[in-house]
Amino acid sequence: MSKNEENKDLSFDFDFLDKLVVGIGEVSQITSIPTRQIRYWEDKNIITSLTEEEGKNRRxxxxxxxxxxxxxxxxxxxxxxxxxxxxxxxxxxxxADTLNKLQNKLG
Amino acid sequence: MSKNEENKDLSFDFDFLDKLVVGIGEVSQITSIPTRQIRYWEDKNIITSLTEEEGKNRRxxxxxxxxxxxxxxxxxxxxxxxxxxxxxxxxxxxxADTLNKLQNKLG
DNA sequence: TCATAAATTGTAAATAATCTACAATTGCAA
DNA sequence: TTGCAATTGTAGATTATTTACAATTTATGA
Structure with a gap:
């Protein structure tokens, strides 16, 4: 497989990362941070989530x-x-700056 | 920011993709494929999930x-x-081959 | 050491999201 | 129009997450 074809396989990934959304359980699994702690950090405004309405699951x-x-x-x-x-x-x-630059190159 | 620092910001991403797990609702959101259809494809063995026990949520x-x-x-x-x-x-x-090669380079 | 705040953790009850299973519907080609 | 592929609908049960209140642990300065 040529270098170009390799890139084609993965050039998509920035687009993928851009669309990616994950629930709190999976974030916990990925990061090894307990869900309880993630919610605590969010309560303290240390981090944010995409969640729009309260009561709905965090994204x-x-x-x-x-x-x-x-x-x-x-x-x-x-x-x-x-x-x-x-x-x-x-x-x-x-x-964020780096991702923006990459998106501009690809977009 | 130098080219090297940019790379450092994102060299992590293959590691991230390696650890990534997502539920069916988020997959649906990411791919625009309805959850019903994802389950159907899985029933037909067109795709697979990581789910270990039946009844548990798909990953x-x-x-x-x-x-x-x-x-x-x-x-x-x-x-x-x-x-x-x-x-x-x-x-x-x-x-899979490409990802393996990249992981070997990084590991 | 003791008081105080920071950081984390526990859990009950309610709600959201997903699960399986059975069935109906749609689209298309012979 | 028959048959099969593909998709969709949904009820009832189950899993996962939510909020809210409280308890516990850990660090720090007086």
């Missing part, structure tokens, strides 16, 4: 999940929750 | 979802379900 996108993973890393390193959230904010801006 | 990984999207495309082009499944099988092998 998260790629960016949300990425943020959780970064916060988890920093907490493991010894940061407090608030400090981790602050530090991650900047990094998230870079990630 | 799908990246490969499963990718396959559904490819089948959907072919059906829209006029293929029958069985013909689409057959054609997609080969393509899925290439995709």
């Amino acid at each position: 998260y996108n790629y960016e949300n999940i990425k943020k959780m993973l970064l916060i988890k890393e920093l907490i493991d390193e010894g940061y407090t929750l608030d400090a981790a959230a602050e530090k991650v904010k900047k990094r998230m801006e870079m990630i | 799908y990984n990246y490969e499963n979802i990718k396959k559904m999207l490819l089948i959907k495309e072919l059906i829209d082009e006029g293929y029958t379900l069985d013909a689409a499944a057959e054609k997609v099988k080969k393509r899925m092998e290439m995709i």
Whole structure:
């Protein structure tokens, strides 16, 4: 398989990540963060979800999940929750920026 | 931001795709394939899910979802379900192969 | 050490989402 | 119009998630 064909197989993935939505149970499975803790972080406005109406199940996108993973890393390193959230904010801006550039290239 | 930092932001994504699991409702939202149809395809063994015990909620990984999207495309082009499944099988092998290569590079 | 706040965890009762199974409907080709 | 492929509908049971209130654990400064 040529280099080009490989790329074709995976060039779709940014589009995929863009459309991705995941429930809280699966996020927990992916990140190893308990659902209880995810809800707690959301209550504290450390993270956000896509959920529109209250009472409905929470939905998260790629960016949300990425943020959780970064916060988890920093907490493991010894940061407090608030400090981790602050530090991650900047990094998230870079990630969003990178994704935007890639989407522009592909779009 | 340098090219290298961009890559660092996203080099994680193959690892992410590897861990990704999604419920049937979200798969439906991502692919625009009704849940009823997803279950039908699974009944017919056109696609598979990760679900271990019956009665529990279905879980799908990246490969499963990718396959559904490819089948959907072919059906829209006029293929029958069985013909689409057959054609997609080969393509899925290439995709799995590509992902394996990437994982080896990263691991 | 003790008080206080931060962070996490537990759980009951209600609701949302999904499950299976049986059946009906639609579309198309012989 | 018959037969098969493909899809869709839905009832009743089950699984997963929701909110809300409370308890527990952990870190920190006086």
